[in-house]
Amino acid sequence: MNLFAGIDGGQSSTVAIVGDDRGRVLARGVAGPADEIGVGRDSTRLRDALRDALGDACRSAGLSSGIEFAAIVAGISGYDGHVCGRAPELPTARLLLLHDTPIAHAGALGGRGGVVVIAGTGSVVYARDGGSSRTLGGWGYLFGDDGSAFAIVRDALALLMRAYDDGNYSLADETRAICDFFGTTSLRRLAHAFYKGDVTRDRLAAFAPVALRFESFRALANLGADRLAALARAEITAGAPARVALVGGVFADAGFRARVRNGILEYFAGAEVIEPRYDPACGALLLAYREVDAGVAELQT
Secondary structure, eight states: OOEEEEEEEOSSOEEEEEEETTSBEEEEEEESOOOOTTOOTTOOHHHHHHHHHHHHHHHHHTOOTTOOBSEEEEEETTOOSSOSSSOOOOSBSOEEEEEHHHHHHHHHHTTOSEEEEEESSSEEEEEEETTEEEEEOOOHHHHOOTTSHHHHHHHHHHHHHHHHHTTOOTTHHHHHHHHHHHTOSOHHHHHHHHHTTSSOHHHHHTTHHHHTTSHHHHHHHHHHHHHHHHHHHHHHHTTOOSEEEEESGGGGSHHHHHHHHHHHHTTOTTOEEEOOSSOHHHHHHHHHHHHTTOOOOSOBO
């Protein structure tokens, strides 16, 4: 029996899926974040996350140590064609590393053409139809990532900090909520903790579901949702099939999801805005099958 694996290496966690040569999903494993933003040449962050997630999946599947995979595809957040730190060492005859957007697309749309809008810790819009693809957004936490969990919290904090400087105390409840969430006594201490690395990007992004409960932050989130909808419309206008899947934790918020969906349908009434068929790790597994022409187009989950 040949074995295959797909790995989703994100900014918050890494998920690995192991499957057999008939498309049966055998097990799932998890590990820490895999992105290499800001790491040096000696970093083992990516290598360890991929190895640990795959190892966890293999243990769950009852596979013996030293097993060899026919193909492994790993989608990595922020990957641009080269590894910054230590290279991954995985037990496979064929390893493909790529950005995480193609695996999200393959999973959400089950290999069909269309557009995927991703809003998790970061955000990006990716369209694919056959061999043609295009990416919009995804400029990273400093320059963009509109509508992402990090951007929502970043903008919420900026609003609170400006209010503090202006002597505006109307956002006292919001300030108390965010300080309590991070276990700090002031916004300034929170800012210092982030700049020193004591509060990570994914940890800051984790406040997004709480932020979305406050009406004062909803307008900030709406701006991000509108931007994501506009990017999805631009992909369709450029020729992508009018089939859109919304992927990522921010879409768990019903208001945010509806805002993006309605922003697409307002201009393209006939577009399909669909639920993702599979998650990104399963998308990576589908691409692993494709790497060796295994003839598997459907997963048995």
